[in-house]
Amino acid sequence: MITAPTPARLATAWTAMFAIAALLMGCDQPTPATGAGTAAHLAPAQATPAAVVLASDYVWQLPEGVDLPRIPANNPMTQAGFELGRHLFYDPRMSANGNIACASCHHQDKGFSDGLPHPFGTYGDAHPRNAQALGNTAWYASLNWGNPVTVQLERQIRIPMFGDTPFEHGLEEHNQARVLATLVSDPTYQKLLVAAYPGPQPDWNYVNHIVPALATFVRGLTSFDSPWDHYLQGDTQALSVAAQRGLALFSSDRLHCSQCHEANHFLTDSHVSQRQAAQHSGFHNNASVASFDFPNTGKFEATGKPEDLGLFRTPSLRNIALTAPYMHDGSLPDLRAVIRTYAAAGKTTQNRDPLITGFTLSAGEETDLLAFLCSLTDEQFVSDPRYANPWPDANGQLRPETPTPQPAKPGVPVQCL
Ligand code: HEC
Ligand code: HEC
Known part of the structure; x- marks a missing residue:
């Protein structure tokens, strides 16, 4: 167990200077994903910048020698966006039939992997690849096992949400509006959405609000304390x-x-x-x-x-x-x-x-x-309350850690001395 605190450099938050920063940093433009898991249905179809773009108030705790990761100009890190993303990450209501959340395949206690050779989507479809661990993905030049094309979290996250080969969350054109309406009518999300995107209330949608918040949460999953x-x-x-x-x-x-x-x-x-x-x-x-x-x-x-x-x-x-x-x-x-x-x-x-x-x-x-x-x-990373399930365990709240029964054999973790 680790007891000593990491000598951390409290890197001051990067303040978004939108157009200039985007030019200087050569921020990734959304690029099409390929093959298995391709996002077939995106809603709304047009990717427009978020209606309200905030300056970052997020405090990174990074050790000496680790530079800040790149952050898209139209999705600066904010604490409120991170909290919204955390609630969504652990919420199985964000799937076609309420069976799975991101956290169903990415468990904190397993470094955000799932212990199975292959995960299963919301309808029980087996994914051909192992669920990847998450941690420090903000610094990865490309995402997924063999995919050089998907280079930005905002793009990767659409694959499990909207992809159909295989279905993971199973969000398709015919059910996206229903799922979104369920989420945004929940008083908890109403508060979280307004905190993350203050100002005149827009029509909440996946591209400008849900996906960016999830990306902010995943970007904030940092592991430098081993x-x-x-x-x-x-x-x-x-x-x-x-x-x-x-x-x-x-x-x-x-x-x-x-x-x-x-x-x-x-x-x-x-x-x-x-x-x-x-x-x-x-x-x-x-x-x-x-x-x-x-x-x-x-x-x-x-x-x-x-x-x-x-x-x-x-x-x-x-x-x-x-x-x-x-x-x-x-x-x-x-x-x-x-x-x-x-x-x-x-x-x-x-x-x-x-x-x-x-x-x-x-x-x-x-x-x-x-x-x-x-x-x-x-x-510290795998027990950090900042990354844990924020939903209460009471009132019949769905628990994404125990999704549909999963038939595969579990992996065998090594016995560490
Ligand atoms: C059904 C299980 C499943 C669900 C649900 C799921 N993932 Fe994944 N995740 C995977 C698998 C499998 C991969 C590897 C996919 C590949 O390489 O084709 C992956 C890869 C990733 C990666 C890339 C990591 C890396 O090292 O490149 C990120 C980021 C990610 N998932 C985030 C999410 C988020 C956010 C959600 C919720 C919107 C989510 N996942 C839902 C199984 C899942
Ligand atoms: C030529 C480059 C290369 C070398 C050398 C190499 N690795 Fe790897 N390693 C990879 C790649 C690529 C993968 C993923 C392969 C795949 O998924 O099929 C991988 C996967 C792994 C994994 C599994 C990771 C996971 O999340 O499933 C472990 C553990 C690992 N390597 C440890 C080692 C160790 C220990 C050595 C030295 C004995 C080593 N690697 C040498 C490239 C390399």
Whole structure:
């Protein structure tokens, strides 16, 4: 458990200077998503800027060395927007039949993943890919497992809401108005909406109010308080001796892990901030599955280039001990299986990245590497009340953590020492 507070730089909030900032920062324009999960029905069809755009009053608590993430000029971070987004994230009324919320597939205690190989949508449809953990996504240059096209949270979030391959929230043209009316007639949302978007009351809608608030909440999910973070900031006691040996293995030329999972976010060249431009070189084929059949072809789905078959965005390893099972298809049940798959140089040579060379570890070395991976767990993040379900447990309120019965086998989390 972490007791010492993170030496935090209280980064002052970025004040939105809209047009100028948008030009300087080259803010992402909404781009079409591709393939499975494509947002087919957006309402309203026209993406217009929010009626009232606020200056940011959000206080980021970031450690030294972490720059502020990029924030779209028309959706500045506000505390009221974050609170509205949090209520929506945990509200199963935001689905076609009241069965699922974002939180049904993204559980805080699992680093905002769900413990299943595949999640299930509101009608029980299986998603072909593993539910991704959330945390520090504000810094990701692209979102989703193998999708170089979706580069902004405001765009990604429409996929589970409005997508139909598979249906997740199941919001379609014929039910969107009903679901929206249910939400905005709730007195709790009336207060939250007016606080987030003060001024003359507009017609509340998905594009200008619901999606931006959800993006604000997800953007605010920051995880920088693991033992490894404390070690990085100079507390040499924060990592056990075994974890320190594991860190050395992780960074070694023998294992190459850190060449793809680069600190601080453990991605490859695929993090961006207000100082760094977007890069999209973070896609690799780590050969962790034997074949890359549709719809899990990775970057190939967007580009159609044979050399992109099986390339996925290097995922962050933060909170990795909590997010089993692993890989885009949830096919590896635990961290030992992951390490042994890398040790065997993967399961295929097709498009295999040259860094996946295989290696031999003694039993002690394997334990050390596991100890390091376990040191990336941020207990503060997964128990932080700011990120927790805000809805009361009384009055028959729907609880999104227990959605429709889910038939799949749960993953096996590693036993961290
Ligand atoms: C049915 C389960 C399910 C629901 C409901 C769901 N998600 Fe997800 N989420 C996933 C899966 C699966 C992925 C990976 C999808 C892919 O790569 O194709 C994902 C990916 C993401 C990502 C990208 C993370 C990254 O590392 O790139 C974000 C952000 C996200 N979801 C936020 C949300 C929000 C906000 C909601 C509610 C509007 C939501 N999700 C609802 C299953 C779900
Ligand atoms: C060539 C780049 C590369 C190297 C080297 C590499 N990884 Fe990965 N790693 C990836 C990619 C890409 C994925 C996602 C692959 C997928 O989903 O099929 C991944 C996935 C993972 C996952 C699962 C993440 C999740 O959320 O499911 C873990 C754990 C992991 N790697 C640990 C390691 C360790 C430990 C090493 C060193 C032994 C290592 N990686 C070396 C690119 C790499």
